[in-house]
Structures are given as C-alpha cells and as structure tokens.
Amino acid sequence: MTSLTDSISSWSSNFFIIAFALYCVAFLLFVVSLTGKKWNHGDPEAHTRKWGGTAFTVTLIAFLCHLIFFFTRWYAGGHIPTSNMYEFMTFLGMMIVLAFIIVFLLYRKHVLGAFALPVAIIILAYAAVFPQEIQPLIPALQSYWLKIHVTTAATGEAFFAVGFAGGIMYLLRSIDFTDRSPSARKEQKWLEFTLLVMVMIIGFVGSIFSFNAAGYKAKFTETVTYTDKAGVEQTMEQETLYVLPPLVMPHNGQTIEMTPFLGMNEPLFRAPSWMKGASAGRKLNTVIWSVLSGLILYGVCRLIARKPLGAAIAPLMNGLDKEDLDEISYRSIAIGYPIFTLGALIFAMIWAHEAWGRFWGWDPKEVWALITWLFYAAYLHLRLSRGWTGKRSSWLSVIGFIVVMFTLIGVNLVIAGLHSYAGV
Template identity: 30%
Template sequence: MNIAAAANEDMAYISNVLIYSAMAVYTLAFAAHSAEWVLGSRSKVGRTAAALTHHSSTAPAPAATMTKRKSSGTTVLEHTEVITRQPAPGSRDFPDGPGAAAGSRKGELYGRIALSLTVLAFLIHLGGVVARTWSVQRAPWANMYEFSTTFSMVAVSAYLLFLARGKNVRWIGLPLVTTVLLDLGLAVSVLYTESDQLVPALHSYWLWIHVSCAIISGAMFYLGALATVLYLFRDRYESKLTDPQGKQPGALAASVLERLPAAASLDRFAYRVNAVIFPLWTFTIIAGAIWAEAAWGRYWGWDPKETWSFITWVAYACYLHARATAGWKGRKAAYLALIGFACFIFNYYGVNMFINGLHSYAGV
C-alpha cells in the first residue's frame, strides 16, 4: 500500500515537472512565433509595390524585385519577394496570405524554429498527461486541472495534425501557443488538484467516453473560435483596402493581417471545423445523459452543467443553420459562433467555479 502510494506520488511529481517543462518550451515557441511574424514583414519595396497594385487597374505587382545594398564598399543586388495582397479590380476576392512569414528568410527560419519548439513542447506536454494517468490509474480528466492540461494538449495536437496533412494553418501557431500558456498557467496556479482526488460518481467507464468527447469537441471549437476572431479582423482589413473613399488600414495592422489567409478562407475553415465537430458535441451531451441515469437515476435534471451544455449546443446549431440561411453569412454568423464558444467557456469555468451543482467536484 505504501509502495503504491509512493509510486503514485513519484509519477505525480514527474507529471508536474513535465507540465512546467512544457510551459517553458511553449514560451520559447511563443518567442519564435513572435519573431516569425515581426521578421516576416514584407520589405518596404514589397509594401510599396502592393500599394501601387491597389491603385492600379491595369498591371499587377511584380512577383519579385531587386534592391541594392552596399557591403564592404561593393554594391550587392538582393532578391526581395513581393507578395500581392490585393483583389482583382472591383472585387473582394482576396488571395490567401502565406500563413505567417513573408518576404524574409529570417521570418521563415524563425517559423521553422517555432514549429519545432511547438512539437517538442507538445511531446513533453503529452508526457505530463500520460504520467498523470499513470499516477492516478484512471482517465486524467476528473477535475479542472486535469481537464485543462488535457484540453490544451488536444488543441495543440489538432493543430499539428492539420499541419501534417498539409493544411495552411501556420497562422494558428502564435495565438494557439499564447492561449495554451495562459491555460496551463491558470491550471498550475489556480486549478491544481492533488492526483488522488476522485469522487465515487466518477468511477465509471463513461468518464473515458463522455469527458474525452467533451475535451476533443472543446479543443476543436477553440480552433474554430480562433479562426473566427481572425476572420473578423481580416474582413475589416479587406473592407478598408477596398474602401471607395480610399481609407487604408494602419501599418501595424497591415503588417500582420496581410499574412493571414483571406477572410473567406478563414470563414470557411471555421465553419468546417465547427460543422465537423458538432455531431461529436451532440454525442457528448447524449453520453452525459446516459451516465447521469447510471449515476443519479435520471437522464436529465437541468443541472447547471447540463443546462449550459444544451445552451452551447443550441448556439452552435443556430450558427450552422445561419450559415445555410441567406443573409446570415459572414460577420453575423461569426458572432453566433463566438457566442457558442463563450457558452462553452462559461460552462467550463463559470459553472464549475461559481455555480454549485452535481458536476462540481473537488472544489473545482
């Protein structure tokens, strides 16, 4: 008995060390992603060419240009990429940005470093979750700390899976790593729970099924929400570029937003992610009802967690319906998607921390 307890404590300690180590590497990845975006800005030549393209109705900007640089008294010609971000005249059909870095080899280098560090951080993060599982000998998501660490790990794994399949989602890297750091920081500082805490109601195989589905659904909803927020910024940016009065976005906004996919691409990505994962969220609620009947003798009792899960379902159902309804596409539908994700976040943090119910375990 004592040997088993000591082994559990050892694995719990290893899990904690791995989670902190993952945070350290995610921090390095954050710095590299930031450098990628800063150093990936297009050169002044590139920006000038793009500006000329915006006001020209006949010829597109060149794909490349040459600039002079003096080095040790010798004039050197440098090849500078020019990537046009403007639509065809009279159109809002913008091309996609490169996803992150553009016009700078340094930006691309830092981008590769950032991706490598993200992969390393994910592997360490995964090790922390596995060690927690070994420590408690059960599913590692029985409280808010475990749910948070697993949630962010699944979100990063989904991002890396998209990249592995050749999807242009490098633009997710910086906001994803930033919020993963915030999530883990909150988990280790506010939500931390000892590894041996488990209430009787959670001793069920439904813990593996119901909560794992909730984690996967939430992680995908999160990626969809990120794309939706960026869509709103990019759409506003594109509106200014095509403003008939010639109103142009600021230099800082342009340097970031021009590298994102087009608003239409971001909107499409968010819709597909939310549409694909919505059936799993539906199953999550159904699985929770079946578990509730086994644990408490009723399928549905309008417990706060059940109520807000249903509200989240309704919000996303309205969003998906809106996308298929004329007049409710674009920004209006995007706002519905963000309302749905806000309901999910409140269901997780607000209900668990501030509202008492049958789903409130171990204080958090």
C-alpha cells in the same frame, strides 16, 4: 510502491512545466514568423516558412511532453486525469493544441499558431491556479464513462477554440480600422471589447500567480443558510479562504486571518446582502480583481501600442486570404460539433442515467452544455442554410466560444450544482 508513484508524479509535473514553457516559445516563434517579414525585404515568405516551421516543430515537441505528463499522471493516480478542474483544464489545453495541429496540417497557415496557441496557454495557466495534488476519485466519478464523456466533450470544445481563433483572425483581417463611419466604429468597438475580455482573463491568471507566489491568504468565517432534504432552513458556520486580497468580505463574515496588502488590514466593504449562495463574497472579489487587473494590463498594452489593440494587431493579417480564414473557422467548428454532441450530450445523458437514474435533470452544467450545443447548431444552420459567411459567421464563432468558457469556468465555480465537484 508509494515512493515509485511519488517519483512518477514528480516527473509528470516536470513534463507539464516543460510543455508549458515550450508552448510559450512556440507562440513567440510564430509571432516572429509574422512580424519578422517586415525586416526581411529579400524573401518575406521564406522568412515565414523558416520561423513558422521552427515554431510548429517546437509545438510538436511540447505536445509530446504534454502527452507524457498526461499518461504518467494517469499511471500515478490510477485513473484518467480529468476528474477535477486542474486535470480537466490541462487536458483541454492539450486537446486545443492537438486540434490546432490537425487544422494546421490541413491549411498550412502559420498565423493560426499565433492565435490558437495563446488560447491553450491561457487555459493551462488557468489550470495551474487549482490544487495539483493527485486526488482519489469520488464515488460519482468512479465509472468508465468518465473517460468517454469528458475526453470527447473536451475534444469538441478544443476545435471550437480553434474556430474562435479563426474567427478573431478573420475579423482583424476584414475590419477597416481607418474607417470612421458609425457601422465601422461599432465593429471596431465590439472587437476591441472581445480583446479586452481576453486580456482580463490573462490579468486574472497573472494576479493569481503573483499572489500565490507571494504566499498571500485571507480567511473568514461565514454564516451560510441552506435548506436540508426535509425542506427545513438551516444555518452553519463555514471557513472561506481568499487567495486574492479581499476587497470584499462575506456579508455575514468575520475576519480570522488576513495578510496586509498595501497597508490594507481589513476588507474595504462587505458583499451586499442580496448576493446569495456559497462563497458569494469571494466570487464578487474575484470578479472585481479580474476587472481591475484586466483594465490595468489593457491600459499598459494601449500605452505601448499607442492605438487600440485591434488596430495594432490587424497589420499582421495583411496578405492573408479572408476566405481561407473564414474556412478555417468553419471547418474547425464543423469537426468539433459532432464530437461535442457525442461527449457533452449523448454520452453525458447515458452516464447520468447510470449514476442518477435519469437522462436529464436541469442541472446548471447540463443546461449550459445544451445552450452551447444549440448555439453551435444555430451557427451551422445559419451558415449552411442562410449563407451566413464572413463577418457574421466569425462573430458567431467568437460568441460561441465565450459561451463555452462560461460553461467551463462560470458554471463550475460560480453556479452550484451536481457538477460542483469539478471545481475542487
């Protein structure tokens, strides 16, 4: 039975790799369907339909492979694969693709694939940096509410991701990059900053993959101070593993092992003493590497494009109806909001009451889920009651998904709480 389970697990991983590769191919085909119109002077719309249709077909095949990965991993592990960061992120990526398929069938806009699929691809690439072994469920997750709460919350967030893609497209279509007025330049800079943040995420994932492939690692001992249940302050020694070259080492740490990097045999400096919490030095190191790799990648893209990224991408939006793009963003969020409400708030509170005897406990993950819910509630209120459409609505959809990403990544990996197991 064990050999059969291992075989199924291996096949499951293969289907994930195939799905990821096909998503990348589909994204490139969507890009060709847009950029290739310049080369096809006979019938540009026919070119878009041909290549866009092929890209959508490849997306469907990739999604089918992703489903096979999901259900075979479920069978091999004996529980729904949403119990850790790797499994949750792969599920979220799958739901983003499903949300894209649904919205695409409603509006038939091929350009959406060129912006929604990259979000799913980044999420899946980020998932791959976590341990991929099938792990038994810890006691806190041994409940049927795991299926209900996590899947509905992730589905709601997936539609928010498509709303984010629609918002970015609207801003690229509506902002005039030739306008030199102060207000226009301010819009251009904020949009460019948003694109820079996305490039930083890509750069961070790329760095993790590169150093993992090279087998890089560094280990430190760290003195950690904590308060026990009796309120007494205690200290303990713990080992901290870095998978990125340690520019910053723990404040109270000592080097155990470190692979040399560009002649660097020791970290450049220690984390400041005011940085508290578990693995504070490693988290600071991760932030520094994210910024550095993102800036380098952004600089390369700028050199290739010879202009701001927003100005380079904006011509792809020419000919698109701005109202359609605004509608895509709004409808995606309108679909996702009630699903997120059920999954992230109502079902979560019911499970919290069963697990911990209270509906609400101000855990960081609970707080940020509430912040996300309130933000999108404000978005819908301002749009429906105050007439916030167009640019204002699109900016809110972009900011909202940034809040979602912080809830998923920042809270799980930076802020300690009852949901910290999700970062393992």
